[in-house]
Amino acid sequence: MNTVQIAKEFRWEMGHRLPFHEGHCQNIHGHSYRLRVAVEGTPDPNGMVMDFYDLSAVVEPIVDMLDHAFICDSSDEIMQRFFRDYPAFKVVYVPFTTTVENLCRWIADHLAERLRQTPTIHRLTVRLYETATAYAECTYHFAQTPSGAA
Numbered sequence: 001m002n003t004v005q006i007a008k009e010f011r012w013e014m015g016h017r018l019p020f021h022e023g024h025c026q027n028i029h030g031h032s033y034r035l036r037v038a039v040e041g042t043p044d045p046n047g048m049v050m051d052f053y054d055l056s057a058v059v060e061p062i063v064d065m066l067d068h069a070f071i072c073d074s075s076d077e078i079m080q081r082f083f084r085d086y087p088a089f090k091v092v093y094v095p096f097t098t099t100v101e102n103l104c105r106w107i108a109d110h111l112a113e114r115l116r117q118t119p120t121i122h123r124l125t126v127r128l129y130e131t132a133t134a135y136a137e138c139t140y141h142f143a144q145t146p147s148g149a150a
Helices: 052-066 077-085 100-115
Strands: 004-016 029-041 069-073 091-094 121-129 135-141
Touching (some): 004 052, 077 091
Parallel strands (some): 004 069, 069 091
Antiparallel strands (some): 029 121, 121 135
């Protein structure tokens, strides 16, 4: 049987900075992020790879966590000091520099953990747009279990 891909997009606003960067991105700035999550697999007997509602239920907690937050590299001492002094701000700490590549891989890792046991899905592709024209993309291939196997 042929495989089918479905995809859904999500959007949020988030701030960050790249301390190592020698240009503008060293400054505190933000983006209107757009996330495209695509799953591919063999449709179930009803013709669905995955219900869009179920896909949203997996993705939206991540979006809610990041929306209108500052995502902070846990080694960025300047920003950590600021957020200690101003604890009312929404901040998410991560153990990596907050490039679009690293953010995409981090989001994809979280989604893959939740989706890898879905029997109809064998591939996940996550595309994270940092601007309208610039993005990073990660793809995971899941091992398929033969029908009837436990």
